[in-house]
Amino acid sequence: MKYTKEQRLDIGRRIYDGEISRYEAAEEYGINEQTARNYMRMYRDANQLPPKQGRRSICAPSFKKAxxxxxxxxxxxxxxxxxxxxxxxxxxxxxxxxxxxxxxxxxxxxxxxxxx
Structure with missing residues (x-):
């Protein structure tokens, strides 16, 4: 699924701001987890923001059930x-x-x- 630059930046903003993880974004938008990460980097670079200094960990995608x-x-x-x-x-x-x-x-x- 292709997204416009504005949509990519919005997805990146949501990831950068911590609204969703890149795994959740990948699941929600039907994209690869690495693509979601690239969208976040694109947003960060477009707005001259510093990299997040959070702890680095490998997170598995969350499968939430009602x-x-x-x-x-x-x-x-x-x-x-x-x-x-x-x-x-x-x-x-x-x-x-x-x-x-x-x-x-x-x-x-x-x-x-x-x-x-």
């Missing part, structure tokens, strides 16, 4: 969790191939086209 979803998962049995995992894997594989199945499986979506 509390309601987490409670639902905790309430499931092992068999129910396995079934949900299988469904998620199947959905992921279908999306990689470019289609999605709706309702009871009689409606298949290829991109924006509906095929029955």
């Amino acid at each position: 509390p309601a979803e987490l409670d639902e998962l905790k309430a499931m049995t092992k068999e129910e969790l396995i079934q949900e995992l299988i469904k998620a894997k199947i959905t992921e594989a279908r999306l990689k191939k470019g289609y999605e199945v709706k309702r009871d499986g009689t409606v298949i979506l290829y991109g924006n086209k509906i095929i029955k």
Whole structure:
């Protein structure tokens, strides 16, 4: 996904100001973590700001779940969790191939086209 220079600077500003981490920016904007870092540097250089002097650490991306979803998962049995995992894997594989199945499986979506 391409962003204009103003959009890149805005993403960089958010990272520089600490609103979001570069990992969160990468996830939110659909870009690579290194690209998000470059946007932050571009913002910093455009505004003649000093580099951040925070501690250097490697942070893993955060996968946040809504509390309601987490409670639902905790309430499931092992068999129910396995079934949900299988469904998620199947959905992921279908999306990689470019289609999605709706309702009871009689409606298949290829991109924006509906095929029955």
